[in-house]
Amino acid sequence: MRVGLFVTCLVDSMRPSIGFSALELLESAGCEVLVPQAQTCCGQPAWNSGDAADTRTLALKWLNEFEQFDYVVAPSGSCAGMVRVHYNDVFKNDPDLRLRAARVAQKTYELTDFMVNVLGMDRVKLASKASVQKVTYHDSCSGLRELGVQKQPRALIQAMGGVQLDEMKDSRQCCGFGGTFSLKYGDVSAAICTDKCEQIKATGAQAVVLGDLGCMLNIEGRLRRMGENTEVLHVAELLTGRKPGQV
Structure with missing residues (x-):
């Protein structure tokens, strides 16, 4: 293949x-x-x-x-x-x-x-140990609404073992990125992302995991401005145990 x-x-x-x-x-x-x-x-x-x-x-x-x-x-x-x-x-x-x-x-x-x-x-080899033990998952809009990506990443995370997945409130709610939306409507985008970050924080998770880097950058930027150190990981990084920036 x-x-x-x-x-x-x-x-x-x-x-x-x-x-x-x-x-x-x-x-x-x-x-x-x-x-x-x-x-x-x-x-x-x-x-x-x-x-x-x-x-x-x-x-x-x-x-x-x-x-x-x-x-x-x-x-x-x-x-x-x-x-x-x-x-x-x-x-x-x-x-x-x-x-x-x-x-x-x-x-x-x-x-x-x-x-x-x-x-x-069963064909995919997942990391035997995750870099974090408690995570929450954000459903990025395009993957969720255009492709139906929702259960798939969660199933893979749960298959790792040793990782607790705690769902945040309104995990399907937009993070405010929306590509050029965040540039054209910065104040609105920031307000939406602040709500998302509060929902992440409420879970007590060590990391928020998602599947789109645009959303990751948006959420991570807002978390840091709020003084939060919650990790922001792509689901592929979590599944392989690779640290952000590690190549």
Whole structure:
């Protein structure tokens, strides 16, 4: 099984440990993982900003790089959601590209969804010991609402052993990031994120775990401004026991 790992822009530039953790998990299940070196952006930021022309250029580049694989996996619900849900509209005026995009969309997955529903949990090697013992989980909007990612990461966390998962109040509530939303409506975004951080704090968890780096950066920034030292971990980092920043 040849898997193309879509690292994503944020992971590549801000937290490569997530990409290395995803690679480790996939290879532990016997996947042949390839990382196209020329990969850049899927076009999501441009799409969210209404820039259809640049989105199409980036999406076509992405298609050319990833359609060769049996599966494409991303450690990000929002980036996988862009391909699965929105490429159909990006290429709506080009039947050939729309068909190509549809074929790739069918084999593109968010990481935990792929691990649970394609590989099967018994094939994936999880860390024998977690870096933290008590965690809570935040459901990032795109992964949850576009791809149905909710039970999958929780099942993997609970399969680790030695990790207590305590649900926060309103775990499905937005953290206020929303890509360009946090830039355009900073005060509103900050207020939403403050509520989220209070819910995290109330659980007493050592770490909040989630599957989208944009949301991670937003939550971590607000926690630190509130004087909180709760760790913010990507689910792949937790599952491999890799420390943030460790490559």
